[in-house]
Amino acid sequence: MTAIAYEQAPPLTVSQWLNARQDLSLESLRGSIVVLHAFQMLCPGCVSHGIPQAKAIHAAFPPDKVRVIGLHTVFEHHAAMGPVSLEAFVHEYRLGFPIAIDTPADNGPIPVTMQAYRLQGTPSLILIDRAGHIRLHHFGQLDDLRAGAAIGQLLAEQSG
Known part of the structure; x- marks a missing residue:
């Protein structure tokens, strides 16, 4: 059986963390499956589907x-989506x-991590396996059943 080579997830380049006791890194999360949900608080698809899906995944899995x-990851309406507004949003949506x-980014409107992951926009869902490899990279609305099945498949794989 041939092993499949998956792309290593780039590091997260973060200016600030909310809801975290300390700064996180993908390296510190190795051994866990990481569900990276890219969103903007003024994105209709994020508010109607992406954020509820991320909340449901957070509640459903250990x-x-x-x-x-x-x-x-803000690539438009920068002035309206600063940290103070985001803190209020996170509180109101109970994230x-x-x-x-x-x-x-220094070179334009697309933020650093968004560029590193080649995100097309928001919402985007990225699944990173226990070894830090990208296993699913999806832009737009992803069916809840498909997201759950993909996470279940990663959970069923042997670590190591």
Whole structure:
């Protein structure tokens, strides 16, 4: 049986963390499946589907096995979506998982982590396996059943 080579997930370049006791890194989360949910608080698809899905995944899976990380990655309406507004949004939507604020880029409107992951926009869902490899990279609305099945498949794989 031939092993499949998966792309290593780039590091998160974060300007600030919300809902985290300390800064997180993908390296510190090795051994867990990471569900990276890229969103903007003014994105209709994020508010109607992506954020509820991330909350549901966070509630459905044991936190020692599946870690949900929100990535607030702002590529438009920069002035309206600063950290103070995001803190209020996180409180109002009762987001209990860590939220990374993507670092603005020096070379244009697309933030650093968004560029590193080649995100097309928001919402985007990225599944990272226990070894730190990207196993699913999806832009737009992803069916809840498909997301759950993909996470279940990763949970069923042997670690190591």
